[in-house]
Amino acid sequence: MQNNQFKKGELYSFITGKASIAIARSLQKKFNAAGLQLTIEQWSVLYHLWKDDGKSQQDLCNATFRDKPSITRLVDNLEKLGLVQRVPSDSDRRINKIYVTKAAQKLQEQTMQLAEETLNEALSGVPPEHVDLCKEVLQKVYDNLK
Structure with a gap:
């Protein structure tokens, strides 16, 4: 039995992650207002x-x-900003550890x-x-498609 409760347009906009994009934009604005020269993508790497x-x-x-090229570019830029450094792995010369x-x-x-402020604003009233x-x-959607 199908469980498709969305019209096609609703489904695609759901899949594109409107909420996620809105949160990212709001957080980027807060970073900019605080004078932080950091993108959301760079911050996500630092977060991990x-x-x-x-x-x-x-x-x-x-x-x-x-993907690998995106992470390489992000780490390169974070390294240029002096926020991370690559250190060759002791066990495998092909691997760099990022600190x-x-x-x-x-x-x-x-x-x-x-x-945290951004998430609190996003979830206000929920x-x-x-x-x-x-x-x-x-999580179930992710697990189904993993």
């Missing part, structure tokens, strides 16, 4: 490194759902606070049980 520093570029691809610098560590608290249901449904 703050959680687990020293990831390989492949690990960052997996964590951020980006945040002190400059990036200084950005963590400020950017995470801006991200009951917690709806947020939980939404997470559950989106």
